[in-house]
Amino acid sequence: MTAYVCSIDDAGIGGSAMVESLRRATAFFSSRGLPSTWFTVPKGRGKPMSTEWKEALIAARDAGHDLQLHGLTHGDCYEFGPPAWPATSILPTLQSDFDERREELMPRFTVDKLRDRIEEGMEIFALELGVEPTVFRAPCGAVSKAMYSALRAVGIGFHTCMFISGSGYGHLPHNGGALTQDWVDDIPCRPFRWYEEVVEVPILNEYNSRGSGARSDEFIELARQDLDRISGQSPVVVLLMHTHGIADDYEHTFRLIDAVSEHVGRQPGASFATMGELAASGALAEAATVDGPDILAV
Numbered sequence: 001m002t003a004y005v006c007s008i009d010d011a012g013i014g015g016s017a018m019v020e021s022l023r024r025a026t027a028f029f030s031s032r033g034l035p036s037t038w039f040t041v042p043k044g045r046g047k048p049m050s051t052e053w054k055e056a057l058i059a060a061r062d063a064g065h066d067l068q069l070h071g072l073t074h075g076d077c078y079e080f081g082p083p084a085w086p087a088t089s090i091l092p093t094l095q096s097d098f099d100e101r102r103e104e105l106m107p108r109f110t111v112d113k114l115r116d117r118i119e120e121g122m123e124i125f126a127l128e129l130g131v132e133p134t135v136f137r138a139p140c141g142a143v144s145k146a147m148y149s150a151l152r153a154v155g156i157g158f159h160t161c162m163f164i165s166g167s168g169y170g171h172l173p174h175n176g177g178a179l180t181q182d183w184v185d186d187i188p189c190r191p192f193r194w195y196e197e198v199v200e201v202p203i204l205n206e207y208n209s210r211g212s213g214a215r216s217d218e219f220i221e222l223a224r225q226d227l228d229r230i231s232g233q234s235p236v237v238v239l240l241m242h243t244h245g246i247a248d249d250y251e252h253t254f255r256l257i258d259a260v261s262e263h264v265g266r267q268p269g270a271s272f273a274t275m276g277e278l279a280a281s282g283a284l285a286e287a288a289t290v291d292g293p294d295i296l297a298v
Contacts, residue, residue, distance in 0.1 A: 001235065001269035003278055005037055006257070007160070007203075008241045009137065011067070012041035012053050013074055019056045021247040026060045028254055032261060037275040039070035039137045042124035046073045049128050057129055066274030069125060069133035069156075072117040077140035078105050080114055080147040082298055086166030087140040089175060090209070094140075109298055114150040122154065134279040135201075137161050144298045148195035158279050159194075160201040160238055162187050165226060168206040168240075171215055179218050181225050186293060190234035191284055194292040199284050201275070204230055206240040208256055213249030220259045227263050231270075235287045236278060 006029065011022050022038065029036045040057060042049060061067055071079045077087055082105075083094040098105060108114075118136070125131045136151055141161040151159060165183045169175060183189070187202060194200040205226050207219045223239075230237050239260065246253045264270045278284045 001271070002231065002267065003236050003271060003273040003283060004260075004264050005236065005238045005273060005275055005278070006034060006241070006260075007037045007039060007137075007238055007275065008243060008246070009039045009070060010041060010074065010243045011038040011057060011070070012049060013044040014243065016052065017247055018243045019052050021243040022056050022060060024250060025246050025253070026063060026065050028257065029065065030063055032257065034257070034261060034272050035064060035066065035274045035277070037066040037068055037135075040067050040125075040129075041070050041072070041074045041139070042121045042128070043073050045075055049124065054128055061129065061131060066276040067125070067129060067131045067133070068135040068137065068275055069118070069121050070137050071139040072121045074139040077142055078108070079117070079142065080138040081109060081142040081144035081296075084141045084143065086163055086169055087142065089166055090169050090172065092174060106298075109144040109146050111146045111149045111153065114144075114147050115153050118150055118154050118156070134158060135160060135275040143296065145195050145296050146298075148198045151198050152196040157197075158199050158201060158275070158284050160203060160275065162200055162202045163205070164189055164202050164230070165205040167222065168212070168219070169209060171212060179215065179222050181222065181229065183229075186295060188290050188292065189230060190290065191236055191287040192290045192292040193288050195296070199288040200292055201236055201238055201284060203238045203240045206242070206245070208241050208245045208249070208253045210245055210248045212245070213252030216252040216255060219252070220256055223256065223260055224263050227260065231267055236284060238275075
């Protein structure tokens with residue numbers, strides 16, 4: 001049996017258009033009987049959560065959708081570690097910017113400082129949303145060994161940011177435009193035990209980033225190919241979206257969700273779940289039957 005997770009990043013960041021993205025998407029998921037997990041920034045760009053966001057997130061929670069922690073402020077792409085692929089493929093200047101700011105940024109990555117950020121985010125979740133997060137996703141996939149130590153220290157045992165494929169960004173002009181199935185070979189395709197025994201749950205791919213709607217049929221076919229390939233390789237499969245990607249093209253996003261749901265529905269024993277459900281049931285821990293490689297330099 002395989003559990004599929006529709007995860008969406010960056011809830012809590014942006015104005016009314018992004019709040020509307022969450023509202024419309026959760027309504028669509030609900031209309032299809034699908035749960036979704038929203039990785040939420042509790043203090044977006046360093047500002048308190050707006051009433052508009054708070055009300056929309058609580059409504060999503062009450063409708064059965066899942067809220068999990070996505071950093072603290074997401075003020076840049078280096079909140080919990082140095083720049084990482086595929087974010088560097090989406091925005092190539094991330095690495096050069098980090099290199100220029102290295103002396104300023106590297107002191108961030110200590111266990112104590114990162115623990116403080118995570119605990120502040122957890123406190124905001126509890127006070128504003130009535131939610132105790134059990135899964136973490138670092139903004140931009142930028143992680144460090146200290147972050148995993150900090151997660152373990154606060155009692156969060158699950159993280160999800162490593163990509164199996166970044167081909168969902170091949171349509172960007174500086175990436176050449178090709179949409180080909182191309183998976184990494186340095187991390188497992190299934191959940192794995194990683195630093196401090198935190199379970200890392202890899203992301204399959206993203207299919208509705210900005211501009212993807214212009215090639216909707218191609219992205220949907222890429223999703224089908226990825227779903228076929230991952231079938232049987234992992235008991236947990238995580239798909240990624242972003243609030244801004246949804247808002248960029250609702251029609252493409254909703255076509256994609258329907259296509260993914262239909263394709264998964266053809267697999268015997270497959271179902272959709274949230275990250276919170278899988279963490280609480282023990283499914284994430286049980287799925288982690290392999291260890292991850294020691295590939296982080298920081």
